[in-house]
Amino acid sequence: MTKIDSELIRRWLNGWTVARSLPAAEPVESAGDGLRSTCNQPGREVEVFALRADEDPESLARLAAAVALAGKTTWLTVPTLRPGTVEAVVGAAGLEVLHRSEWLMTTDLTEHPQHEPAAPYAREVRTEGPVTVVSLHDPSGEVAARGTIAVVGADAIADRIETDAAHRRRGLGRAVMSALAEAAVAQGARTGLLIASEEGQRLYTPLGWRHEADVLIARGPVIPATR
Template identity: 35%
Template sequence: MDRIVRAWVDGWAVSRGAAPPVLEPWGCTIDMGMDGHVTRHVLGATGGDAEETVVRKVAGTVTGAGVWLKVFRDPAVVGGWLGEGWWIDPEPGYLMTLPLTTAPDEPTAPDGYRLRTWSRGGVTRTMLAAPDGSWAARGQLAPTGATAVVDQIETSPQHRRKGLGTVVMHTLQRAASEQGAETCVLAGTPAGRGLYESLGWTVTAPLTSAKFTG
């Protein structure tokens, strides 16, 4: 299993409170136990090493709605490998990494905003509240030794383009460095890729997300 994929799987499971990943010959299975997200199968290979025969074999074992499949190749390629009953997210995702050579300076919230960070259950969370007290931005981090997974980065539409995403990311990257991580990992979207790349993150592999609808 690819080292970065395994790091993402381990941290994501901690971040989301999922069951411990079960290793498979082709990757791993993670139980979520939620309506619409019962289980997810994550293939361990990336790029050209993610083979059609393996994807078809894993997908062919799925019979229940709400099971997800994560494959580290472009959706335009993987979509042709999946049969009837699979919904393919048309937007590609990205597995991204950041080496933690130095910790960012301690972030400060823009004037009027309130920044708060706390840790519980092995997960560090940070949030920004708007001047009126409403939610503005958030994110969380799950360190798992030498790597730490950044997860669920969100900014309210009313508060975008104000640098809040950068504050959230710097807060989490600093927390990862302080907790001994050497590399940060995340699964990003096209909307977030520009922010992450501006902060030094690089794309390791494309990511296809597919859900079996029955």
Template identity: 30%
Template sequence: MQMPKPLAAHRVDPLIVEAWVTGWALSRRTAAPTLLSIGFRVDVGLPQQNARYVLPEFEPEVVTELTSRIDAPWTFIKVCAEPRTVAEVLPKTWTVQAPVFMMTAALADNERSQGERILPKGYAARVFDEGPIIRVQVKDAAGDIAASGQCALFGESCIFDQIITHESHRRRGLGSAIMKLLSGEAVARGKKQGVLVATADGLALYSSMGWTVHSPVTSAVIIPAEESAAGQ
């Protein structure tokens, strides 16, 4: 898959980063992000994700100082920069993960109707309104969950998260339908901008729907030595 070109001359918008961090925390029902002078910290509290730091800008001395004083396993840092750039200043105890991409899109008024129209025959969608979170669940004719997704609402933004299509139901447009249904619900609530972070696999889907890459995001983590060795 062809990766997007680096956005070296592009300055990351801190408000977009804030929207993503806040929306992610809402979606995952974690503690609200703590604003730091260098970015944000989210205390996640999961066995394999203790906490995450999100840095809107790559400043070598900041990354070096931050990582040098962190030794807790399963602590993540996420920097809006290319992996090779960040990797150069990381201590050996940190592992760089697969690249991901922060993406944005303007939300259109007619997306809900489009989502309903492109939903394949034999599938039905249900929308759950949970205050700042909207969930969509798609079931097949047998009543089994085929795909799901959700978004969190923050300011004028809608932050998409956990868009999942089960393997036996892929390549049928369910992911696109969920995205459009969620977008329509967000627009109805006055939201104008979509924000998400995509894996390399999701990049093609979202690009085909008009989303653009705002910034590459490099994720690095401290993995316990015993678990790292077990995976080799």
């Protein structure tokens, strides 16, 4: 395979916006190039997701040029099987590339390994509509680890899987992912999707999640440093 399927990107994005209670992403001006999500986070007001970067580098160049001229801080997120080419295109547009390893990953949730949280941690599972939040609490009641998953049709998109620094290396991340997968399957989901940081990749890969594409992230407009 020489390009990432744009439909897979759309499916992930549909669930990601649901998981974060964001408005549905909208097409950018050049139809088919990408989708735009309003994030309203400091330093990340808008995020644009490229859909056809591998099959049509010109579509990526158009998106990068638009981000470079944006009035708000805008991230450009590019799932790709050609990260070197993508970095060259967004760099030529003057965007700042965030040099960190991110992967788009998928799995069959019906075969997800199950791990219970070790004592003395207690698990809490809360589901509201399509979104489930799993929290693991220590004996004092503080949240030691947590994660979210949103079910959209047969897909479930995991997001914000976090373990507090004081509670790491105790298998809590595995326990959170197990509970999220179980809840999603109970709601009819089969395929899991997520974007993983380098730390997340080390958690998800042993659980059977597969790398589908690298994810390159850049941002703009870049404000020149004042002298």
